[in-house]
Amino acid sequence: MQIDHVVCAFCGCVCDDLSVTVEENRVLEVKNACVLGRAWMMGHAEHREEPVARIDGRPATLEEGVEAAAQILASARYPLIYGLSSTTCEAQKQAVALAEELGACIDCCTSVCHGPTGLAVQGVGEPTCTLGEVKNRADLVVYWGSNPAESHPRHFIRYAVTPKGLFRPGGRKERTVVVVDVRPTPSVRAADLFLQVRPGKDFECLWTLRALVAGQPVDEAAVAETGLTLAQLQDLAERMKSCQFGVLFAGLGLTQSRGKQMNLAAVFLLVRDLNAYTKFAAIPMRGHGNVTGIDNVMAWQTGYPFGVNFSRGYPRYNPGEYTAVDVLSRGEADAALVVAADPAANLPRPAIEHLRRIPTIALDVQPSETTRLARVAITTAPAGIAVEGTVYRMDNVPLRLRKVLDSPFPSDEQVLREILRRVKEIRKC
Amino acid sequence: MLTIRNGEVYDPRNGVNGEKRDLYIRDGKIVAEPVQGRTIDASGMIVMPGGIEFHAHVAGSKVNLGRKMRPEDHRELVFPRTEVTRSGVGHTVPSTFATGYALARLGYTTLMEAAGPPLGARHVHEELNDIPIVDKAFFLLMGNNYFVLKFIAEHDFERLKHFVAWLLQASGAYAIKIVNPAGVDTWKWGRNVESLDQPAATFPVTPREIVLHLARVQQELGLPHPIHVHCNNLGAPGNAQITLETMRAVGDLPIHITHVQFNGYGGTDWTDFCSGAEEIAAYVNDHPNITIDIGQVVFGPVTTMTADGPWQYRLHKLCGHKWANGDVENETSGGIVPYKFVRKNSVNAIQWAIGLELALMVNDPWRVFLTTDHPNGGPFHAYPDIIKLLMDRDYRAQVMETVHKRVRTHSQLPNLDREYTLYEIAIITRAGPARSLGLEHKGHLGPGADADITIYPKLDDPGEMFRRPRYVIKDGEVVVEDGRIVQDRPGRTFYVAPDYDPQIVPVIREEFARIYTVSFENYPVQLEHYLPRRETIPCGSR
Numbered sequence: 001m002q003i004d005h006v007v008c009a010f011c012g013c014v015c016d017d018l019s020v021t022v023e024e025n026r027v028l029e030v031k032n033a034c035v036l037g038r039a040w041m042m043g044h045a046e047h048r049e050e051p052v053a054r055i056d057g058r059p060a061t062l063e064e065g066v067e068a069a070a071q072i073l074a075s076a077r078y079p080l081i082y083g084l085s086s087t088t089c090e091a092q093k094q095a096v097a098l099a100e101e102l103g104a105c106i107d108c109c110t111s112v113c114h115g116p117t118g119l120a121v122q123g124v125g126e127p128t129c130t131l132g133e134v135k136n137r138a139d140l141v142v143y144w145g146s147n148p149a150e151s152h153p154r155h156f157i158r159y160a161v162t163p164k165g166l167f168r169p170g171g172r173k174e175r176t177v178v179v180v181d182v183r184p185t186p187s188v189r190a191a192d193l194f195l196q197v198r199p200g201k202d203f204e205c206l207w208t209l210r211a212l213v214a215g216q217p218v219d220e221a222a223v224a225e226t227g228l229t230l231a232q233l234q235d236l237a238e239r240m241k242s243c244q245f246g247v248l249f250a251g252l253g254l255t256q257s258r259g260k261q262m263n264l265a266a267v268f269l270l271v272r273d274l275n276a277y278t279k280f281a282a283i284p285m286r287g288h289g290n291v292t293g294i295d296n297v298m299a300w301q302t303g304y305p306f307g308v309n310f311s312r313g314y315p316r317y318n319p320g321e322y323t324a325v326d327v328l329s330r331g332e333a334d335a336a337l338v339v340a341a342d343p344a345a346n347l348p349r350p351a352i353e354h355l356r357r358i359p360t361i362a363l364d365v366q367p368s369e370t371t372r373l374a375r376v377a378i379t380t381a382p383a384g385i386a387v388e389g390t391v392y393r394m395d396n397v398p399l400r401l402r403k404v405l406d407s408p409f410p411s412d413e414q415v416l417r418e419i420l421r422r423v424k425e426i427r428k429c
Numbered sequence: 430m431l432t433i434r435n436g437e438v439y440d441p442r443n444g445v446n447g448e449k450r451d452l453y454i455r456d457g458k459i460v461a462e463p464v465q466g467r468t469i470d471a472s473g474m475i476v477m478p479g480g481i482e483f484h485a486h487v488a489g490s491k492v493n494l495g496r497k498m499r500p501e502d503h504r505e506l507v508f509p510r511t512e513v514t515r516s517g518v519g520h521t522v523p524s525t526f527a528t529g530y531a532l533a534r535l536g537y538t539t540l541m542e543a544a545g546p547p548l549g550a551r552h553v554h555e556e557l558n559d560i561p562i563v564d565k566a567f568f569l570l571m572g573n574n575y576f577v578l579k580f581i582a583e584h585d586f587e588r589l590k591h592f593v594a595w596l597l598q599a600s601g602a603y604a605i606k607i608v609n610p611a612g613v614d615t616w617k618w619g620r621n622v623e624s625l626d627q628p629a630a631t632f633p634v635t636p637r638e639i640v641l642h643l644a645r646v647q648q649e650l651g652l653p654h655p656i657h658v659h660c661n662n663l664g665a666p667g668n669a670q671i672t673l674e675t676m677r678a679v680g681d682l683p684i685h686i687t688h689v690q691f692n693g694y695g696g697t698d699w700t701d702f703c704s705g706a707e708e709i710a711a712y713v714n715d716h717p718n719i720t721i722d723i724g725q726v727v728f729g730p731v732t733t734m735t736a737d738g739p740w741q742y743r744l745h746k747l748c749g750h751k752w753a754n755g756d757v758e759n760e761t762s763g764g765i766v767p768y769k770f771v772r773k774n775s776v777n778a779i780q781w782a783i784g785l786e787l788a789l790m791v792n793d794p795w796r797v798f799l800t801t802d803h804p805n806g807g808p809f810h811a812y813p814d815i816i817k818l819l820m821d822r823d824y825r826a827q828v829m830e831t832v833h834k835r836v837r838t839h840s841q842l843p844n845l846d847r848e849y850t851l852y853e854i855a856i857i858t859r860a861g862p863a864r865s866l867g868l869e870h871k872g873h874l875g876p877g878a879d880a881d882i883t884i885y886p887k888l889d890d891p892g893e894m895f896r897r898p899r900y901v902i903k904d905g906e907v908v909v910e911d912g913r914i915v916q917d918r919p920g921r922t923f924y925v926a927p928d929y930d931p932q933i934v935p936v937i938r939e940e941f942a943r944i945y946t947v948s949f950e951n952y953p954v955q956l957e958h959y960l961p962r963r964e965t966i967p968c969g970s971r
Contacts, residue, residue, distance in 0.1 A: 005950040016951045089555065100516055121498055125751035125765070130548065132758025132946040137617065159946055166575075166631075166759075166944045244618065272752060275742065279619035281756065299496045300488075300525045300556050303503040303518040313509035314516040315524070317500055388958075390551060396490050396755075398551035399951055400958065 007401050008037040009086070009289035009384035012394035013152045013159070025405045027385070034153035044385045044405075047366045052409055054377045062410060065378045069337070069361040070422035072376065073102055076335035076359075078311070082324040083341025085109035085288035087412045088389025088401065092290075092297040094416035095339055101423055103311045105333065108294040109287075109341055110306040111323040116255040117284045118295070118305050119319065120264035127271050129247070129281040130395045131158075136165035137279070140243035142178045142236075144267070145202060145253020146285045149186040155285075156190050160247070176239060180205070181253060195236065198227030200258035205233065206266035212237035213273050240270075246280040252287070286394035289384070293392040328354040336360045337419075339412055340383075344369035363412055378415055381407030389413070430455050430464040431905055436471030436884060439855040440478065442864070442873035446852045452476065454880040457904035461876040469907075471884050474899055477855045478872050479538030479881030480812075481862040484657075484687055484722050485803035486734050487528050488542045488556030488567070490549045491763040494753050495522040495732050495804075498765060502732065513917045515561070521732040521804035529561035530914050531810060536883030536898040538920075539863075539871055542567035543657075543687070543802070544608060544736050546757045547574075548947070550600035554959035557922055562908055564871075564879075564964075566923035568657050569600050570736050572607030572639055573614040575631065575759035575944060576937060581642050582632035588936065590646045594929035595937070597652075599953035601924045601960045604654040604866075605647055608736040609661050610639035613762045621739035623662060625674050636661050637678045644682040650927040651968040653867025655683035655720070659692075663740045666696045669705025673712055681718045685865060688724025688802035690784040702776050704840035706783045710790035713797070720865050721791065722798040725784035725815050726777065727807020728770045728832075734805065738762030759944050770807070778833035780806075782840035788819055789845045794856040795864065812858075817892035819849040824892075854891075867966065868923070880905035922960045927968045 006018040020041060021029040030041045053065025060068070073079050081099045084092050085108055099106035110118060120126075134141065141160050148155040156162055164171040179191040182199045197205055204226045211218050212234055220230045240246055248271060254263040267282050274280035286292050295305040302308045302315035309315070309322040320326055324343065327333045328351035335358055344352050345368065355373060362374035371377035381387050386407030392398050431454040438450040453464045486492050496503070496519065505520035508527045517527025532540060540563040545553035547569060557565045571577050571593065580589035593605065611629035612622045618630055625637040644656050660675050662668040672692040676684065686692070695705035713719050733744060738754055741764020745752035753765040770777045784806065791797040799815060801807040818825050822845075829836055829843065837843050849857075863872025870879045882902040888894040901909035908916045941949040956963060 005948045007951060016948045093559075097515075100510055118497065121494075121753070122500055123751065125498060125745075125753040126494065127752065127754040129754075129756035130758045130946070132548075132944065133617070133756045135946055136758060136944060164943070272745075275619060275754075279617065281754070295497070296490075296493055296552070299493050301515075301517075301559060303496055303522075303524040303527075304500060305497050310516065314507040315503075315518050317503070390555060392552070396494075396552070397548055397947065398555070399947060400551065400955055 003404050007399050009391050010037045010040045011152050012286035013154055014393035015154050016399055020404045022405050044382055050379045052379050065376055066418045068376045070419050072335050072359045074423045074426040078333050079104040079335040080327050080333040081106040081337045083339040084294040085291035087340035088383045089293045089297050090389045091412035092294050094413055096301045098420045100310050105309045105322050105327050107324040108306050109291050110295050113287055114255055114284050116261035117264045119261035123265050124268045134160050134247050135163045137167050137245035138247045140176050140246040142248045144180040146249050146251020147185040147187045201226040202254055202263050203259040203266055206270055208233050209237050210270050240274055241277045248282045249285050251285040290391040296392050325351050334358055338362045338370050342368040342370045344373050379409045380412045381409040387411040430466030432468040433471050434468055436474050436476035438476045439851050440874040441856045441860040443875045454905040457880050459874055459876055459878045459880050473887055475885040475887050477883050478859045478874055479883050480536050480858050481539040482537050483541055483798045483862040484543045484800045486543050489545045489553040491734050495734050495765045514914045521808045525556050525559035529563055533562040533901055533909050536901050538563055538881035538903050540565040544570050544606050546570050546760045547600045548757050550954045551959055561917050564920040566603035568604045568606035569602035570606050570761040572610040573761055578632040578634050581634045581638055590649055591929040591933035593646045594650055594927040595933055598926050601954045601956055603923055605643050605656045608659040610636040612661050616738040616762050640678055644679045653966050655685045657685045659687050663691050663737055666694050666698050666702045668692050668694050683718050685720045687722055689721045689787055690724040693783045704783045706786035707841055713791050720796045722800040723784040723787045724800055724802035724806045726770050726781040727811040728772050730769045732804045733768050734765040736761045736763050738764045741766050772832045775833040775835040778836045779839050782836045782842040786842055789847045794853045795861045798862050799857045813892045813895035816895050820891045822848050921962045921964045923964050923966050926965050
């Protein structure tokens with residue numbers, strides 16, 4: 001059986017044109033997907049032999065897993081809920097409800113990827129647009145600190161580089177593509193222009209561009225440290241000012257290098273300045289399939305996109321205080337629930353060591369570093385393959401995931417709902 | 430079952446003006462015959478239908494970006510969780526749970542989200558579903574939609590009509606919203622239109638044509654609510670003229686002009702800025718096809734947010750505050766700028782006066798509704814104070830003394846003696862909005878109405894009285910007692926499902942892939958998932 005218009009929740013592109021062939025509850029073929037999406041869809045069944053739950057490494061039933069998780073959380077004084085970027089909004093809402101019930105900290109992967117972008121938005125705002133505006137209008141596309149050829153493989157062909165759009169019937173040949181990065185990445189092959197910035201000098205480049213756009217005099221010597229020449233920067237500034245519709249895609253190379261939120265503030269301010277001359281937008285290159293969803297769910301339910309603490313009974317927000325890396329590295333949390341993320345593979349060592357020390361509960365579709373260190377690990381069904389639900393694309397466009405086959409495992413939403421129900425019962429006693 | 434005994438009832442739709450009445454409730458509806466069960470003694474209290482928030486920005490991508498942008502706003506007001514309620518934060522852009530509770534505590538039981546794009550409709554519904562207690566619906570942004578402009582340009586009224594019907598259903602939406610027609614489309618290239626006859630960028634159609642054609646579509650489809658129009662040139666000095674022109678452009682077709690305060694300015698620039706309310710009110714008074722809401726300014730911080738991208742950019746340039754813009758492919762734009770209305774600022778003071786002037790100079794309360802265009806003019810929690818300004822001319826004069834003196838020379842407010850009665854307040858906050866929305870079961874207390882009821886203590890100070898209802902009843906259940914939420918329950922979502930010719934679907938599909946970045950098949954909202962408690966409001970030619 002072939003199922004069309006399948007929505008891929010692997011990366012922030014959220015492509016919704018996949019055709020999936022399913023026989024006997026197995027994915028046989030995936031059309032239109034990129035290498036990442038295809039591997040994700042095809043690999044769904046590899047873990048079906050996993051037990052639905054493990055407690056201290058030993059196989060357990062779902063009920064036992066839920067009970068153990070609820071007992072840990074209900075008796076914790078400062079629990080942390082973290083992750084949530086690769087699951088549905090329906091599950092994310094249950095996680096927020098659980099955090100509120102527990103008076104917990106809740107934080108999502110945003111705090112270690114585009115958290116600085118969030119801070120920049122709070123500082124200066126965000127001139128942005130949906131990806132269709134780029135497809136229909138953009139004649140200048142700048143990828144800065146982002147390598148979509150490897151991280152978002154279909155970004156070029158679906159949204160920003162090659163597609164033919166309403167006012168760009170010629171597609172690729174009507175656009176100028178610029179890649180700015182600290183090294184020549186595979187994405188450079190798609191670019192007309194590559195500008196290699198010295199590591200850690202992005203802010204200086206962006207700020208110089210602001211000056212050039214505003215017609216301020218800039219000293220050649222002053223830009224020497226950026227790795228770019230004044231002529232290169234002048235050329236880019238001129239392209240930016242003279243295009244009809246420009247877009248700057250801002251990647252982790254900006255948010256996770258020296259300057260962090262200041263880099264993103266510089267991006268938004270540059271783009272804001274450019275709107276005095278032409279039409280220009282900035283779009284953060286969000287990574288995981290529904291990391292934009294958790295930002296949205298948290299923002300509408302708690303007012304804040306990440307780093308929220310419920311210990312006073314209402315949401316408080318303080319990045320650096322309530323964000324997962326900090327709560328863990330300082331040894332504050334006394335229990336952790338990790339959903340659809342693998343912090344044990346990518347957080348700083350002190351944070352991982354603390355996760356190992358405290359009772360950690362992990363919900364994931366497959367074994368991971370985090371499930372291996374977790375006291376309670378529950379295997380869940382993959383969203384977008386075996387679970388329907390809502391996801392938000394990197395440009396905040398909401399889409400509904402289709403279910404293409406059945407999984408022996410429950411959804412994140414079901415498990416979180418059960419844990420919440422059980423926690424409420426325990427706390428009432 | 431519930432009986433409300435002996436209250437002083439204000440039910441304008443049924444002509445009840447402060448008479449002592451008993452109300453009987455069975456299965457969430459008002460009934461004529463007495464019922465068993467709990468009785469609330471409402472002696473010495475005022476009983477009204479539940480309030481209708483007629484135009485507010487509370488759900489969807491634009492609102493949520495506003496929340497993300499403004500942590501400084503949320504610290505102003507916090508809502509700790511209770512035994513029955515979820516928690517929340519937010520002064521001008523509250524989180525969803527807080528929005529529902531705050532409205533309910535003010536005695537409001539129905540809520541209209543003022544602007545959502547079709548592509549973001551799922552998001553709007555997700556948030557509406559998380560706004561507890563109140564019933565709700567949303568207005569669908571169409572005034573700059575690619576297909577709308579295209580079919581108008583092709584003089585293909587039939588296709589236009591069927592497309593609008595299809596799009597309303599595909600979005601689970603309630604009414605046609607038009608924001609800066611042609612101007613927002615032009616903003617996609619960084620420009621705007623300034624007259625009713627200046628064409629859009631994508632197709633050579635003018636604001637005049639867009640408004641007129643959609644007004645006709647609304648009539649032919651028999652949609653329950655007229656076209657809901659945010660005029661061109663919003664926020665600009667002298668824009669009262671284009672507002673009047675827009676009204677004239679539709680002849681005698683029904684039209685609702687929204688937050689007219691923002692579109693009711695005289696003068697030519699900021700130095701000779703003055704009120705244009707008188708001329709607009711006079712025109713409205715002479716034309717029964719027109720309704721307006723005021724969009725009252727409230728002094729203090731606000732978060733301006735509209736689909737009017739070029740206006741938001743202009744405001745950002747004026748005040749320098751942080752700016753967000755969100756253009757949505759083929760459909761609309763959106764912008765956000767935090768702002769503060771200051772008493773001693775001459776323009777702000779005149780803006781404040783204009784909203785009140787409109788309410789006081791439009792003679793027929795059935796055609797002027799109380800809004801703040803939340804959170805643009807002010808947050809909705811300011812309603813009690815605005816009601817006091819309308820009901821008490823001494824209080825009005827007192828406040829006028831505290832604002833910039835230009836109000837006395839550049840508006841008619843000092844000359845207006847009218848005081849609203851409780852009966853009229855019940856019209857502009859309940860019965861009138863319900864009639865305009867075509868919600869037969871809302872805004873009144875006759876048999877068959879939804880048992881949404883607000884009971885206020887009868888106090889001399891209307892501000893105090895409206896700030897803290899004694900009881901709020903939703904679908905026959907007491908949800909608020911003495912300002913406390915005692916029961917949390919989800920509301921319903923209203924939408925319309927007008928008939929359309931299915932032949933329109935392949936026509937749209939054919940072009941869709943070229944201009945959108947989602948599959949046509951993934952575009953319509955799955956009503957069963959995103960409107961789990963939905964109610965179709967019937968269409969029919971009127």
